[in-house]
Amino acid sequence: MNEKMKLSVGAACLVIISGFLVFSTITPSFASWDRKPIADFFITEGWRQLSASNTVCTIVWEYRGYDTLGEETVLFTAAMGVFAMGIGFLSAEKLQEKWATEPTGGRA
């Protein structure tokens, strides 16, 4: 498979996926309001069940609690990854200084 075929396959995948995303918001089978009773339930019953006036907060932390747990896990992993990467950069610079100053390479 040469470069041109790879590019054309990628372009076809891009067109298909973006077209599906666009059509899923346009076509009435996906986006009609009356076929989503769950949204109506959130608006009418959410504040009654939890007595919180911010329905977004109710959905995010109660009805979609595990989703938010995964989101926080992603943030935690990103912060720890950046932190570990920074420590790696620092230790690499120190190692380079050590290798530059000591003739034995800092190992012996």
Place this chain on the structure above:
Amino acid sequence: MNAIVKTAARVMFPLIILFGIYVVVHGHTTPGGTFSGGSIMAGAFVIYTLAYGLGDTRKQFSETPINVLKSVGGFVLILLIIFEFFLREAFVPTETLFALWSGSSLMIFNIVGGVMVFTGLLLIWYTIVRTDSQ
């Protein structure tokens, strides 16, 4: 930085922190919540770092308690979400909307999540600036 930026950062720092805490704590009544409030609180530290430099800021607010706070926040959040069914009985929902003590367990979720977002963004900021400047 010059004196104007330093003075403005020193004056605005506690106010921005206070506003972030307000956004986090009132997450279940007003628009906002964990991510916006935590970002506001981390933004105060960003302004302080830009005015005073990283060495002074890390001398004032060191990294080790931030790491500990982030790890403890993640642990508490996992425990809260697992045992939320039993916790809901402890936080009885009052019937008054728009009151601060109204969401059943949303307020403590917001506080723990806000701590996690704040510490995460602050840790990322510290790491990026430190690797750039040293």
